[in-house]
Amino acid sequence: MNKVVKDASEAIKGMESGQTLMLGGFGLCGIPENTIKALVASELKDLTCISNNAGVDNFGLGALLRKHQIKKMVSSYVGENKEFERQMLSGELEVDLVPQGTLAERIRAGGAGIPAFYVPAGYGTEVGEGKESREFNGKMHLLEHALTADFAVIKAWKGDAMGNLIFRETANNFNQPMAMAGKITIAEVEELVPAGELDPNQIHTPGVFVQRIFQGVDYEKRIEFETVRE
Amino acid sequence: MSLDKNGIAKRIAQELQDGYYVNLGIGIPTLVANYVPDGMDVVLQSENGLLGIGPFPEKGKADADLINAGKQTVTTIAGSSFFDSSLSFAMIRGGHIDLTVLGAFEVTDKGDISSWKIPGKMVKGMGGAMDLVAAAKNIIVATTHTDRNGNPKLKAACSLPLTGVNCVKKIVSDLAVIEITEKGFKLLERAPGVSVEEIVEKTGAPLVIDGEIPEMQI
Numbered sequence: 001m002n003k004v005v006k007d008a009s010e011a012i013k014g015m016e017s018g019q020t021l022m023l024g025g026f027g028l029c030g031i032p033e034n035t036i037k038a039l040v041a042s043e044l045k046d047l048t049c050i051s052n053n054a055g056v057d058n059f060g061l062g063a064l065l066r067k068h069q070i071k072k073m074v075s076s077y078v079g080e081n082k083e084f085e086r087q088m089l090s091g092e093l094e095v096d097l098v099p100q101g102t103l104a105e106r107i108r109a110g111g112a113g114i115p116a117f118y119v120p121a122g123y124g125t126e127v128g129e130g131k132e133s134r135e136f137n138g139k140m141h142l143l144e145h146a147l148t149a150d151f152a153v154i155k156a157w158k159g160d161a162m163g164n165l166i167f168r169e170t171a172n173n174f175n176q177p178m179a180m181a182g183k184i185t186i187a188e189v190e191e192l193v194p195a196g197e198l199d200p201n202q203i204h205t206p207g208v209f210v211q212r213i214f215q216g217v218d219y220e221k222r223i224e225f226e227t228v229r230e
Numbered sequence: 231m232s233l234d235k236n237g238i239a240k241r242i243a244q245e246l247q248d249g250y251y252v253n254l255g256i257g258i259p260t261l262v263a264n265y266v267p268d269g270m271d272v273v274l275q276s277e278n279g280l281l282g283i284g285p286f287p288e289k290g291k292a293d294a295d296l297i298n299a300g301k302q303t304v305t306t307i308a309g310s311s312f313f314d315s316s317l318s319f320a321m322i323r324g325g326h327i328d329l330t331v332l333g334a335f336e337v338t339d340k341g342d343i344s345s346w347k348i349p350g351k352m353v354k355g356m357g358g359a360m361d362l363v364a365a366a367k368n369i370i371v372a373t374t375h376t377d378r379n380g381n382p383k384l385k386a387a388c389s390l391p392l393t394g395v396n397c398v399k400k401i402v403s404d405l406a407v408i409e410i411t412e413k414g415f416k417l418l419e420r421a422p423g424v425s426v427e428e429i430v431e432k433t434g435a436p437l438v439i440d441g442e443i444p445e446m447q448i
Contacts, residue, residue, distance in 0.1 A: 026278040026315070027301040029294065052315070079354035080301075088353065100277065101319025101361030108316040119323060120364035124342075124395035127360060157295075169295040169312055170279045176314035204314075221294035227302040228289045
């Protein structure tokens with residue numbers, strides 16, 4: 001089974017304005033740089049983007065925000081982005097802030113066929129407003145619903161033609177659960193190899209979750225806060 | 231003398247126990263890592279997917295794929311592991327993390343905490359804070375006793391949006407160590423040279439004071 005496509009612009013074929021996308025990464029770590037660039041170059045708009053963060057002003061999802069292609073963001077932390085803040089405060093951008101662990105689990109559940117589940121995070125706070133709550137083992141929990149997307153866009157370290165993926169270090173983050181939750185999952189990888197070259201013992205994401213895969217190019221891998229030993 | 235932020239971190243480090251898995255928040259909590267007692271085995275968790283946080287990298291050796299939850303470049307230790315965000319929060323939610331240390335805008339005598347949002351001023355999102363406070367077995371807040379204008383941060387009710395309810399167990403401030411009990415704030419220790427009267431005056435809710443209150447040993 002060969003899922004290889006040529007590049008990011010071929011990978012996003014069939015994407016339409018108004019659709020829901022998931023985009024992997026934590027801050028700028030492990031973001032699908034190639035596909036984000038292809039989205040910025042496209043005329044797609046009114047997108048709902050589910051992503052832990054919103055990039056920085058001129059890189060990552062920040063570039064999509066600047067072009068006003070995003071209608072709604074579902075995220076846990078959106079600091080480090082002034083344009084985001086401006087659009088949110090002016091009402092141009094709809095924002096749904098979700099506790100990080102709840103966000104990750106809603107995505108995993110979406111991919112795993114679990115429509116909803118209970119978690120304690122957010123109970124008694126504004127996150128719990130309007131949500132069903134229930135006590136388990138003496139503790140209050142909120143009912144949270146699964147998330148899925150028309151397209152999940154993720155980045156892995158290595159991948160093979162069948163869509164099997166291996167992530168590197170903390171660049172895994174939201175990429176692995178998101179791979180499961182896209183109706184179509186696009187994986188861009190730093191190193192694309194023929195099927196059979198990756199050790200099956202080391203696969204993080206089995207190929208069944210991935211529909212399109214391509215060899216990424218020109219990775220910048222920007223660092224948000226480079227900190228070194230004194 | 232009130233403690234500086236390193237003093238607060240040093241006092242919190244005394245709460246660590248051998249074998250603990252610990253999540254440290256951004257700011258003063260991060261400094262606790264510098265004061266882990268010699269010979270004590272403590273593993274630090276970073277919710278973006280790293281168990282076993284090492285020191286910052288040497289100059290020129292930063293790796294864009296290896297960051298902590300504050301998005302700073304870090305390193306691993308012998309025995310580190312990497313994992314995805316859902317597994318990371320399974321660790322937290324499942325009660326496998328022994329201690330969480332985080333900062334706060336306000337803490338109440340019932341253990342409620344506000345730490346993530348100042349309406350109209352700062353709306354950056356809660357990140358992992360709500361998951362951490364709702365699930366960790368033990369939560370210690372590291373904070374100054376009062377805000378920049380001298381108003382108490384320890385009070386009877388939070389005025390800012392909540393991060394979690396009934397969750398904080400202990401507060402280590404620049405003035406005192408305070409436990410949250412069924413009777414409210416209980417004063418355990420005072421910073422060297424700080425009087426009980428000063429602590430009472432700067433706390434926004436009643437304090438339970440049982441007998442002589444010892445000075446912190448740091």
